Amino acid sequence: MITNAAGLSLIRQAEGLRLRAYPDPGTGGDPWTIGIGTTRYPDGRKVRRGDTCTPQQADKYLAHDLQGFERDVAAMVTVPLTGNQFSALVSFAYNVGAPALRSSTLLRLLNAGDYAGAANQFLRWNRAAGRVFPGLVRRRAAERDLFLSADSAPQHAVGLLAATDMPTTESKPMLPVLGALLPTIIGMIPQLTKVFTDGTSVTDRNVVVAQKVGELIVDATQATNLQDAVETMQRDPEALQAATAAVQSQMYDLVEAGGGGIAGARAFAASADSKFFYSPAFWVTVLLMPLLYGTVWIALTNESGFSNEVRAAIASAVVTGILGAVVGFWLGSSFTTSKSRGLGAEASK
Numbered sequence: 001m002i003t004n005a006a007g008l009s010l011i012r013q014a015e016g017l018r019l020r021a022y023p024d025p026g027t028g029g030d031p032w033t034i035g036i037g038t039t040r041y042p043d044g045r046k047v048r049r050g051d052t053c054t055p056q057q058a059d060k061y062l063a064h065d066l067q068g069f070e071r072d073v074a075a076m077v078t079v080p081l082t083g084n085q086f087s088a089l090v091s092f093a094y095n096v097g098a099p100a101l102r103s104s105t106l107l108r109l110l111n112a113g114d115y116a117g118a119a120n121q122f123l124r125w126n127r128a129a130g131r132v133f134p135g136l137v138r139r140r141a142a143e144r145d146l147f148l149s150a151d152s153a154p155q156h157a158v159g160l161l162a163a164t165d166m167p168t169t170e171s172k173p174m175l176p177v178l179g180a181l182l183p184t185i186i187g188m189i190p191q192l193t194k195v196f197t198d199g200t201s202v203t204d205r206n207v208v209v210a211q212k213v214g215e216l217i218v219d220a221t222q223a224t225n226l227q228d229a230v231e232t233m234q235r236d237p238e239a240l241q242a243a244t245a246a247v248q249s250q251m252y253d254l255v256e257a258g259g260g261g262i263a264g265a266r267a268f269a270a271s272a273d274s275k276f277f278y279s280p281a282f283w284v285t286v287l288l289m290p291l292l293y294g295t296v297w298i299a300l301t302n303e304s305g306f307s308n309e310v311r312a313a314i315a316s317a318v319v320t321g322i323l324g325a326v327v328g329f330w331l332g333s334s335f336t337t338s339k340s341r342g343l344g345a346e347a348s349k
Contacts, residue, residue, distance in 0.1 A: 001074060003066055005184045005230050006146055007087025011066075011094055012036055012187045014139045017058055021051040027129055036062045037094060055190060060237040066090065067235060072098040078111045085115075088122075088147035095139065096125055119147050181230050182210060185217065188233055189244050191251065213247060220246035 003011070015037035023029050031039040032047040035058030039047050042064040053061070073089045076098075081089070093101045101107055106121035122144040126136040186192045195209055214226045220243040221236075223229035233240040 001086045002070055002231055002235055003087045003090045004083045005181050006084060007091055008234055009184045009187065010142050010146060011091050017055065019053055021047050021049055025128060025133065038065055059188060059240060063235055063237050069093045069098060076102055076107055079113055083151045084146050084149050088143045091143050092122065119144050181226055184230055185213065188240055189247055191248060216246045216250060217243045
């Protein structure tokens with residue numbers, strides 16, 4: 001078994017990402033940690049004070065570390081485990097160490113078949129150097145909750161939407177899967193924070209881009225479905241690198257599909273058509289009116305100090321420009337709305 005998406009997300013959130021080595025909070029020194037909870041590099045060297053790494057290196061260290069802890073947990077546990085139970089134990093061992101899990105009451109109860117008793121043992125491991133740490137309290141509670149929770153989606157049921165599909169009523173059941181995996185995907189491919197500016201959830205606004213990201217990742221990793229792709233990236237740095245490159249190659253289209261830029265403005269204009277005071281054209285007109293009034297004042301009075309010819313030229317240029325902008329914006333908004341309605345009507349046929 002390997003750590004599932006929920007377990008990886010828990011580890012990433014609990015450990016955080018640190019690109020410069022930091023001391024153990026309990027001892028104030030050894031073991032020094034870097035990246036996402038790494039204390040030893042893949043070549044066996046200890047992390048030392050002053051060491052630095054890149055986000056990409058941190059992901060590689062994490063993938064390497066997880067393989068070792070997954071082997072340890074699989075070797076220690078003698079009873080059947082669900083994906084969530086296994087992943088909660090990996091997170092626990094990742095934090096306290098495999099030897100601590102091996103000698104723990106938690107493991108003894110678990111191997112005796114007392115799953116509930118083992119789950120409650122997580123909460124006891126909330127101390128470092130004899131002190132209770134709030135971060136450990138939160139982590140142990142999260143691990144216990146994961147251990148006790150049913151797996152959200154069996155692997156065989158986590159298929160990805162076909163590339164030609166659009167989000168329709170029939171595709172709605174897939175959204176919880178995308179929503180569950182999206183935080184993990186963004187954690188592994190930080191460039192996606194530029195796309196999902198609303199956070200890490202799949203919303204009506206970004207469902208299309210979330211689907212596109214999933215398709216890119218599945219293709220790049222040559223996986224059978226999105227769950228398989230995420231798990232492949234977790235254990236294989238080269239697969240993660242391929243998925244990252246695929247996402248980066250489509251970054252412009254992903255940003256546009258996510259509701260930004262021109263596409264977002266057009267969508268807003270279309271949605272605002274039935275609400276006059278929400279229309280961008282209305283507010284552009286309101287904001288330009290003071291400039292128009294000021295220009296008329298200059299043209300009709302001599303308090304500005306300009307000659308008649310200069311006042312006439314200024315008034316003509318500004319009035320023409322403002323009226324042109326207002327008329328153009330109103331016509332453009334109307335055209336965009338009409339086009340959107342036409343497309344919507346066509347799609348509904």
